[in-house]
Amino acid sequence: MRTLNPFLRSYQYNYIKAQTKILLNGLAATSDPNVARARKDIAVENVLSLLPDMNEEQKALLIQIGDIQENADAKRFLSQLQPLVLPFPTVTEQTIKKLFPKAKKLKAPAMKDINLTELTYMSWHDDGTQRKYIIAEVGGKFYGFHGTFAPMNKKSVCALCNRFEEVGMFLSEVKSSGDGSYTKRGNYICQDGQTCNHNIISNEKLDDFVRMMIE
Numbered sequence: 001m002r003t004l005n006p007f008l009r010s011y012q013y014n015y016i017k018a019q020t021k022i023l024l025n026g027l028a029a030t031s032d033p034n035v036a037r038a039r040k041d042i043a044v045e046n047v048l049s050l051l052p053d054m055n056e057e058q059k060a061l062l063i064q065i066g067d068i069q070e071n072a073d074a075k076r077f078l079s080q081l082q083p084l085v086l087p088f089p090t091v092t093e094q095t096i097k098k099l100f101p102k103a104k105k106l107k108a109p110a111m112k113d114i115n116l117t118e119l120t121y122m123s124w125h126d127d128g129t130q131r132k133y134i135i136a137e138v139g140g141k142f143y144g145f146h147g148t149f150a151p152m153n154k155k156s157v158c159a160l161c162n163r164f165e166e167v168g169m170f171l172s173e174v175k176s177s178g179d180g181s182y183t184k185r186g187n188y189i190c191q192d193g194q195t196c197n198h199n200i201i202s203n204e205k206l207d208d209f210v211r212m213m214i215e
Helices: 010-028 033-048 058-067 070-086 092-099 195-197 206-215
Strands: 123-126 131-138 140-155 164-175 183-188
Touching: 010 195, 033 058, 033 131, 058 123, 058 164, 123 140, 123 195, 131 183, 131 206, 140 183, 140 206, 164 195, 164 206, 183 195, 183 206
Parallel strands: none
Antiparallel strands: 123 131, 131 140, 140 164, 164 183
């Protein structure tokens, strides 16, 4: 097999990682070889459904989830996939100016401290303005928006990762269609953006959130 180029999104890798955990738990709970085979087949089917347009080499790699027997196998399988995760685009000063034209003194976060392959979206807090900034991709286009963020000091379901985590209310002023007035939109999202990104196994909720903010 020739060397593959990165082809997985971060959330897809997270999904595959979650499927390996489900499979390992299922295998540990049965001694019936037929049940074990069925659970492996389900894992293969779920993983392949992520990328219906994959080529044969990509498929040959992903179906190896069906060969997993124990933790060591899962680690080897996932270690093969890690280098094939597409990194989130580097956020430069040019990117900031394009996405946030009114934020004159806003600086991009220190990219050297961020593992871009672990990001489905990027967020950071600007201490100068006390605002939270979010950059996400929907339909091949990048969007940026900012707003206030108020920690709730309690756990609830995050609107981005759909997991039960420590959340806060993110609110942003967006222009209403037609009359030029502004309205506030937002939802509860994770306080910790890194945890949130690690939790994301589908981009559906993130896409819904971004569309709510921009439409």
